[in-house]
Amino acid sequence: GAVVSQHPSWVICKSGTSVKIECRSLDFQATTMFWYRQFPKQSLMLMATSNEGSKATYEQGVEKDKFLINHASLTLSTLTVTSAHPEDSSFYICSARLTGQGGGNTIYFGEGSWLTVV
Amino acid sequence: QKEVEQDPGPLSVPEGAIVSLNCTYSNSAFQYFMWYRQYSRKGPELLMYTYSSGNKEDGRFTAQVDKSSKYISLFIRDSQPSDSATYLCAMNSGNTPLVFGKGTRLSVIA
Numbered sequence: 001g002a003v004v005s006q007h008p009s010w011v012i013c014k015s016g017t018s019v020k021i022e023c024r025s026l027d028f029q030a031t032t033m034f035w036y037r038q039f040p041k042q043s044l045m046l047m048a049t050s051n052e053g054s055k056a057t058y059e060q061g062v063e064k065d066k067f068l069i070n071h072a073s074l075t076l077s078t079l080t081v082t083s084a085h086p087e088d089s090s091f092y093i094c095s096a097r098l099t100g101q102g103g104g105n106t107i108y109f110g111e112g113s114w115l116t117v118v
Numbered sequence: 119q120k121e122v123e124q125d126p127g128p129l130s131v132p133e134g135a136i137v138s139l140n141c142t143y144s145n146s147a148f149q150y151f152m153w154y155r156q157y158s159r160k161g162p163e164l165l166m167y168t169y170s171s172g173n174k175e176d177g178r179f180t181a182q183v184d185k186s187s188k189y190i191s192l193f194i195r196d197s198q199p200s201d202s203a204t205y206l207c208a209m210n211s212g213n214t215p216l217v218f219g220k221g222t223r224l225s226v227i228a
Contacts, residue, residue, distance in 0.1 A: 004161075006161070032213070034215055034216075042220075043206065043218050043219070043220045043221050044162070044206075044218055046215050046216075049215055091159070093161045093162070095162075095216075097213075105150060105210075105212065105213065106150075106152070106164065106167045107152070107164070107208075107216055108164055109154070109161040109162045109163070109164070110161050111160060111161045112159075112160060112161040114159070
């Protein structure tokens, strides 16, 4: 299947600093990428939909000024957690949509990034 | 009623058993149905992708979609300990974000 790469796999940062997570589609172009957050033993929670060349669409309750999303190219989207606090510690996962012929779509996920804010 | 319902388990089976996982949904607009496998501390891995109703088979895995009943299933034949993971059903209506079930935790005991 298609490959989505996420970096870094894990990061520890100090409270108050900002952290950037990258999501790359390695072998296909993705006009749409998605960012999720997942707490232990829970399902994925959609944070925002990232569209190449336009502003991201955030889900209700997600602070767009805190979770900055940039999708400047067809293969790269970034999530920046600004002024991180311990409650932002979580598993962040991106996914990218591969649009097939006939309008079909399959969505591939990255390996995820573990963020720990101390 | 939640859009997608999935029994969280846990489900424990002996090695070699046939595993049946399923989800129900309420939105008749859903057309694309996927099953993901997620190992602990890893991102979800796409297992099966089905468009509309029907069956799809890939090795030991079979996905079934019954749109009339709003019911989808994933069968795993000859289950192995390496199949132990959380299985997530997901679906959407096209250019919309996926809607996930809560995931079913599966343990295959050797």
